[in-house]
Amino acid sequence: MNKLTILVIEDDVSVRNLITTTLKAHDYRYLTAKNGETAILEASSHNPDIILMDLGLPDLDGIEVIKKIRTWSHVPIIVISARSEDADKIDALDEGADDYLTKPFSVEELLARLRVTQRRLLMMQNEKHMQCSVFENGSLTIDYAAGCVYLNNKELHLTPIEYKLLCLLSQNVGKVLTHTFIMQNIWGSSWDNDIASLRVFMATLRKKIEKKSNSPQYIQTHIGVGYRMLKVEDEI
Numbered sequence: 001m002n003k004l005t006i007l008v009i010e011d012d013v014s015v016r017n018l019i020t021t022t023l024k025a026h027d028y029r030y031l032t033a034k035n036g037e038t039a040i041l042e043a044s045s046h047n048p049d050i051i052l053m054d055l056g057l058p059d060l061d062g063i064e065v066i067k068k069i070r071t072w073s074h075v076p077i078i079v080i081s082a083r084s085e086d087a088d089k090i091d092a093l094d095e096g097a098d099d100y101l102t103k104p105f106s107v108e109e110l111l112a113r114l115r116v117t118q119r120r121l122l123m124m125q126n127e128k129h130m131q132c133s134v135f136e137n138g139s140l141t142i143d144y145a146a147g148c149v150y151l152n153n154k155e156l157h158l159t160p161i162e163y164k165l166l167c168l169l170s171q172n173v174g175k176v177l178t179h180t181f182i183m184q185n186i187w188g189s190s191w192d193n194d195i196a197s198l199r200v201f202m203a204t205l206r207k208k209i210e211k212k213s214n215s216p217q218y219i220q221t222h223i224g225v226g227y228r229m230l231k232v233e234d235e236i
């Protein structure tokens with residue numbers, strides 16, 4: 001019972017067929033576009049719930065397509081890129097894409113990304129309704145108004161940078177944030193050597209919130225790309 005509409009932007013017929021067959025089998029509705037121009041048109045006229053897009057398109061640069069769509073829409077965008085387009089993938093995330101899949105990908109990977117994005121959509125809708133100042137994710141609670149963080153109802157003592165990092169990740173839960181994006185938001189700059197300090201702060205933050213440092217529950221590392229806060233399923 002998904003019934004979300006996905007816009008699939010992909011010029012490669014076999015990849016497009018793999019995606020649409022998967023979507024159909026899992027009860028998603030979809031639209032397709034073979035190039036950037038059509039993609040922009042479809043996105044503006046049909047208002048899809050999620051966009052899955054290849055970066056290497058025959059007419060326009062995928063990044064340009066993202067920039068255009070971002071001028072009027074917050075629709076979640078999952079980028080599909082070949083390994084050779086790794087730098088483009090990071091640019092795409094910086095321009096507002098939410099997540100990525102690297103070719104070749106499995107059907108399971110595709111479905112997992114869609115589920116993450118769907119959860120993110122749901123949270124975005126809830127936030128719109130409640131404008132809540134308290135963020136809850138598993139055992140983690142952030143009271144933005146009070147500037148307090150709780151884990152299992154116990155207050156955590158975070159440094160100002162750790163707190164800023166955690167807020168940034170939580171406000172973008174489900175979304176991959178690039179190193180550049182995080183550094184610009186935390187320090188207002190993004191020098192290459194800041195990545196090292198970002199890693200240090202992330203490590204100390206994780207020590208405080210993660211039960212097991214080798215299998216983090218909240219903050220996922222994307223090697224060479226950045227970090228993402230995962231939505232933790234409620235433990236029953």
Ligand code: CA
Nearest residue numbers: 011054056057
């Ligand atoms: Ca392509």
